[in-house]
Amino acid sequence: MKKILTTLLLAVFLVSCGAKNVEDNKPKEKSDFYIETVQAGDLQKKYLLQKSSKVEASDEVVVSSEAMGKVRSITVKEGDKVKKGQNLVYISDTVININTNYQQALLNLDKAKIAYNSNKITLDKAVFDTKIQVEQLENSLKTTKDTIAQNIRQAKDNYDNADVDAKNSKSSLDIEKMKNAVAKMELDYNNQVQANKEQINTFIVNLQKEKDNLANLLRDVNEFNNELFRIGPDKEKAVYEVFLGTNDPLQRDATEKEAKNLMDYEKNIFLPVKIQNVDDIQNFIIKMDETNVRIKKMLDDTKVVLNNSVISLGQFSEAERQGFLGGVNGYIAKYQGLRASFEANKNATTMFLNTYENKLESIREQIKLAQKDIEIAKKSLSSLEVGSEVALDKLIISSKDAITKLELQIKTAKNTYENAKQTREATLRNLENTIQNAQLAVQKAGNEVNKLVVSAPISGVVAKVKVNEGQTYPTGTPFLTILSDSDRELDVFLPTEDIEKIKVGEKVNINYQKKEYKGKVLSISTLADKNLNYRVKIDLEKDIQLVGGIAEVSFDLQAQFPLIPINAVSILETLEDGTKKAEIQVFENDALKKQIVNLRNVYGDKIELLTELEPSTQIILNDTSKFNVSEQVLRVKSTPPSVSSSSRAPKGIQEEESESREGEQK
Structure with a gap:
């Protein structure tokens, strides 16, 4: 009886091993590896510059000159009411031949x-x-x-x-x-x-x-x-x-x-x-x-x-x-x-x-x-x-x-x-x-x-006229003080590379306590603080009830060249003129292909792409280092150009962003 039982168990074991070998010999089916791509022709030049600001009550605004020159005429006196945009002081250019x-x-x-x-x-x-x-x-x-x-x-x-x-x-x-x-x-x-x-x-x-x-x-x-x-x-x-x-x-x-x-x-x-x-x-x-x-x-x-x-x-x-x-x-x-x-x-x-x-x-x-x-x-x-x-x-x-x-x-x-x-x-x-x-x-x-004409950034009353006609004053001299009718305003501090892109009167979007507000640039300081940042004063179109809270201010700006997500590039070297030589991956003929490009300025999580690509070029946005061509097949998941990835930026760009954030915190 034991011999029969042993023989049966041995047969079952051999059959199971044979089935396993047959199963192991079957070709493995390749798994999907999804890549996110964006066409070069869909890359945009627009980007958002976002900064945090504390909400403060406003009582007066100091209007300063943005150009050096001689005061030609003053159209108001202390106690006069002025409207926003009203011309207050005219300056004659005596040094740098602006006209x-x-x-x-x-x-x-x-x-x-x-x-x-x-x-x-x-x-x-x-x-x-x-x-x-x-x-x-x-x-x-x-x-x-x-x-x-x-x-x-x-x-x-x-x-x-x-x-x-x-x-x-x-x-x-x-x-x-x-x-x-x-x-x-x-x-x-x-x-x-x-x-x-x-x-x-x-x-x-x-x-x-x-x-x-x-x-x-x-x-x-x-x-x-x-x-x-x-x-x-x-x-x-x-x-x-x-x-x-x-x-x-x-x-x-x-x-x-x-x-x-x-x-x-x-x-x-x-x-x-x-x-x-x-x-x-x-x-x-x-x-x-x-x-x-x-x-x-x-x-x-x-x-x-x-x-x-x-x-x-x-x-x-x-x-x-x-x-x-x-x-x-x-x-x-x-x-x-x-x-x-x-x-x-x-x-x-x-x-x-x-x-x-x-x-x-x-x-x-x-x-x-x-x-x-x-x-x-x-x-x-x-x-x-x-x-x-x-x-x-x-x-x-x-x-x-x-x-x-x-x-x-x-x-x-x-x-x-x-x-x-x-x-x-x-x-x-x-x-x-x-x-x-x-x-x-x-x-x-x-x-x-335009800097030769000093205008009222807000409506209000002239509290103080600090200059005299016929006198020459340097850039940044306080000309007048205006008591503001506005109830709320924001101060945003921007570095030099950002301040050049902002203009007085420019519309901004504000997010405060999960609510959206509108505003515009009231004034821009021409003198930097000790951290080499410039003050940008934002006037709110609608009052924010809680003074002292933190608001997110977004500037809609535009770069000179199309912008590509930082996580899609790998910096190779930085040239003497500031141009960055980098490598990107493109999806071409159902395969990955590396391409050398030139980059320039960093804007948030994006960077300028100087190299002109064919509009139909598919740029890969996500990490492909784990892709195995023998075990996986590429699948494209299209991504609009406005979508940014959470992947870390290349080392060269990380250092620039880190320095920028340290400056803002100071």
Whole structure:
């Protein structure tokens, strides 16, 4: 009985083990790994700046100046009632030429628009001309092929129908015709040579004009640098010298040295360059390219020096710096226009020089072939059949050569056409950026002009007038005190990088004890506290009953570039200009792919994306480090761009945010 029981148990055990092995051998089904993505085209520039503030009762508001200058007139006296927005004090600009800077900004904007329109016309014409040239060459190829086919058919007919008995009349007539054809080709060749000389002279004149224009720009840039850096022997050092490029003195010194070298380059190298004949063209173009590059580098480096400068009240103001920057931007716009015109002339000249010798050589070869045909025909008077056969063979060879040359010319013309289109797109894109920068400069200069009028931020009664007409006061001087009619207000403290984005009168949203309120910016302090923060006073449209509570204030702001969640990027390095080189992951063809991008400023839980991506690019937002391709399959869960993740930011950005929070707490 025990043997039977043991045997049965053993059988059951073996069967169960076999079933387990079969189950283990089955292929495992892959599990889902969900990723959150957002399309690059859906990224927004808007973001929320949120700050906490204590609710306080308001009784009076001190109205301070936002610009330095002389008080021209005071429109109210103590005890007068004023309405919100009423102009109280008018200031005359006596130091930093605010109105002049505004007019210069408008002028630079007009110049940028004119440069855009002018260059667009030139570039459109260059694209159109190269397109027409391609079409003409293609038509010429078709016509040539048709003509060659007809000539070959005729040659075959002559060969097939050769009549040796009629050679004395027909052959002599054919030879005479061939001589006339050679004479015509020689005439065409001479005409072509003359036309080429005239065309080359035209190119020389155009290139000389380009040099004159570039020489004027080079002279203006050197004069501008001489005025900025005071490097001429007759120039005294400016009071702002110690503040110029202070953040990077090595770069400033290198730029100043470069400015001196550029002056020597203008006198000793660029101006002596001459163009008198076709042999000078190539070297002339090389010098023009070299000069363009040096001017562009000089302007870019000068701009970096100005951006690295330190502002000092009364010695080197922000308006002075912006004035110099406006000058640099104006020269950059002029440079871009001249560069586009020069590129168009250079491309046309280079294309002509690359092909005109080939055309002449083709005509010379045809003349040689025709002359050989005459000699062959003379020697073949006794055997027209043999002569016809030779002529047919030569026609086939020369036809293939002609077609090959035309096809090569078409290929070259198409490349020139594509280059012209790419040059047009790149140049217009740069000019559009110049216009946008000029518009920002106008807006900023306009804001400075508005600071010359001190207005009432609230309605109330003038309690104190603290200034006198005809006196000059620095920025931040208290001008008046107004007793406010408002019952509640908030004070928010913002660092420098945020205060520049806020304007008086701007709407804000307030969350207090889970209730939403509306308000707007009442005033912005122009002086920083000991923590380098600026006070922003918020006026509530509706009273908050409990004074002393904490409210959340939200500013609706907009960045210059699209914003991407911080948790979606991995910082690799930070470049000298502040640009951050980073890595993102994208979902492409059902797989993960890494892509290198450039980032700039951090805004809360987002950061500016400088690299332009295809709108359809799917950017992955969540962590994929645990994804196992052999065990899991990717599933996309779309996420709107406004949704932010709770994942930790990369180390480089965490440090910046930590410093920002410490400043706010102080």
